[in-house]
Amino acid sequence: MTTAVLTPGGSARATAERALKAAAGFWFATVVTGQALFLAYILAVYAPTSLSGNFAAWNENKMLIKGYVPGDTVGNLAFAAHVLMAAVVTFGGTLQFVPQIRARAPAVHRWIGRAFMTTAMAASVVGLWMTWGRPTDSGLPAAIAITLDAALILAFGGLAWRTAVARDFTAHRRWAMRTFMVANGVWFLRLGMATYGMAYLATGKVLPRPGDVFDVWSFGAYLVPLLVLELYLRAKAGGGPVMRASATGAVVLGALLMGVGIFGTWVGMFAPVLANVLAKL
Numbered sequence: 001m002t003t004a005v006l007t008p009g010g011s012a013r014a015t016a017e018r019a020l021k022a023a024a025g026f027w028f029a030t031v032v033t034g035q036a037l038f039l040a041y042i043l044a045v046y047a048p049t050s051l052s053g054n055f056a057a058w059n060e061n062k063m064l065i066k067g068y069v070p071g072d073t074v075g076n077l078a079f080a081a082h083v084l085m086a087a088v089v090t091f092g093g094t095l096q097f098v099p100q101i102r103a104r105a106p107a108v109h110r111w112i113g114r115a116f117m118t119t120a121m122a123a124s125v126v127g128l129w130m131t132w133g134r135p136t137d138s139g140l141p142a143a144i145a146i147t148l149d150a151a152l153i154l155a156f157g158g159l160a161w162r163t164a165v166a167r168d169f170t171a172h173r174r175w176a177m178r179t180f181m182v183a184n185g186v187w188f189l190r191l192g193m194a195t196y197g198m199a200y201l202a203t204g205k206v207l208p209r210p211g212d213v214f215d216v217w218s219f220g221a222y223l224v225p226l227l228v229l230e231l232y233l234r235a236k237a238g239g240g241p242v243m244r245a246s247a248t249g250a251v252v253l254g255a256l257l258m259g260v261g262i263f264g265t266w267v268g269m270f271a272p273v274l275a276n277v278l279a280k281l
């Protein structure tokens with residue numbers, strides 16, 4: 001037993017550390033569940049349609065803004081490349097958090113890391129082109145928000161890579177986690193909108209309409225997770241009891257809201273699209 005837990009202050013500190021660790025575990029379990037469903041959706045809807053060249057089937061997804069456009073070969077191929085890379089980003093990022101892979105198979109961790117960073121950056125560049133060059137018009141505020149997200153993916157991804165090469169693993173972990181948050185901004189965007197949509201219906205539509213909060217959440221979808229991550233990192237690095245309790249609360253609340261969003265996206269978005277597309281194959 002360490003002296004830390006022999007004193008009343010030390011014991012409270014150890015409890016706060018355990019609570020923060022448990023909160024992070026709960027958050028990660030929620031992420032794994034949600035990302036597995038998002039990955040299943042991406043693969044089931046886009047892998048058979050993109051790889052077989054049946055691009056027209058994408059438009060069975062009525063939530064797409066542009067999707068397949070007859071005659072736009074470059075745009076359609078860009079979309080296919082983007083969604084296939086999205087699958088690697090979704091799967092690869094989550095695997096990087098598994099401590100057993102890092103400890104027992106560091107070479108696997110390095111290769112998944114390279115694949116995740118490269119595809120997240122490439123998907124961002126293709127996404128930027130689709131947003132401004134194709135163009136896929138989601139409205140100016142949302143286009144600016146996703147552009148900033150792409151810039152952060154490129155910047156954080158570059159820093160995570162550089163710190164890994166320099167073998168500065170403390171900094172690498174932080175930049176890799178920040179990259180994970182921004183690379184999953186588009187997923188958090190969907191979860192947040194689904195959660196809000198359910199709250200809107202549950203409160204008898206007294207809240208502002210979901211369409212009215214979309215632009216704000218386009219920024220919040222990656223800025224809020226980044227903020228919670230910073231709080232968590234600071235608390236973990238030796239914050240006081242108030243900071244540890246706040247970080248624990250924010251992580252648990254985030255995980256609970258994500259859980260609601262995971263349910264909402266599956267029931268309201270992914271499952272209906274999946275059923276539509278599969279029926280047309």
Ligand code: HEM
Pocket residue numbers: 042061063064065066067082083085086087089090119120123124125126127128129130131136146147149150153183184186
């Ligand atoms: C790196 C993580 C990303 C992932 C995992 C991802 C995932 C996806 C998925 C799954 C779709 C298909 C739409 C759907 O089925 O809901 C999509 C479409 C799209 N994404 Fe991304 N995306 C990422 C990053 C970006 C970025 C950074 C941008 C812009 C800078 C972007 C712009 C677009 C655009 C314009 C579409 C086409 C929407 C349409 O035609 O309706 N994406 N993305």
